[in-house]
Amino acid sequence: MSLIGRLFVILFGFLAACLVAGIIVVGAVLFPEFSDFADSQIDPSALNVILGFGFIFLSGFALLPATIVVLITEAFYIRSVLAYALGGGIVGLACYLGLIPFDPDTLRFDGIVRRHLEIMTGAGIVAGLVYWMIAGRNAGAWREPRRPLTPPPPLSSHSPAPPPPPAS
Template identity: 90%
Template sequence: MALIGRLFVILFGFLAACLVAGIIVVGTVLFPEFSDFAGGVIDPDAINIVLGFGFIFLSGFALLPATIVVLITEAFYIRSVLAYAIGGGIVGLACYLGLIPFDPDTLRFDGIVRRHLEIMTGAGIVAGLVYWLIAGRNAGAWREPRRPLRPPPPLPSHSPVPPHTPSSS
């Protein structure tokens, strides 16, 4: 039963991390355009649509690498915030490099834009931190046995003894 609850926590943490990463990616990619509006009105519906697509896009690309990081951290009880930040950075890097064409003849990625690489890696780091806040702090806790309930403390010696009631037959 604890495993089922843990899966829901992991799923919620993953979705929250993808939402934060999507907001970061969309905000930083669109930042140069925001500064060129010269005080013009920004349509909030368009921003909501762009954020929604960013969330869907990142959650689809990040699912497999993030699942690998989650499985490793759950299996080895890794609860360090640094491990999740590094894992998130690696997931962000993997998502970006998954979009760039790879030339197998030269063993190089063609067309890497350094700014975009930094944005995706930074968004992955922040997403890893958000995931740690929600689910990573208790990684592997579902496998630990429950602590037994402590018995109530003994009554003080000068307290009255509760009356004994005979059982009715």
């Protein structure tokens, strides 16, 4: 696989992983509203807008940490599903902690909500698995040499003999 083709596969895998993570985050955050349908119905167009913003939000925040994970796995030919799940969890954690204010005096994050941390980490793990299914299984494939073409099978002994060369 050429490097250019591999970059397209990586980009497609990243976008699909962000879409799945956005759906998970929006679904988990809106779960209390989903569980109470007695009051009113949820507008499908509003849900589509929320999912779109969730996708854009996650893809923007996850780009740098996910790029680091992709570079490491491509450089070292890491193709393990566990590595991508762990990397996705770390990316989700980094995305969440990037939004929380950090107090340098006490070296602590102020205002961590445990449920939101769990949602982002879980969404990152699922996104890592989706990325592995699309692009991670073949990490580093662009550096492998192409297989040589197999030679044609030998002629059988029952095949007709080639014609004699012309006499001069």
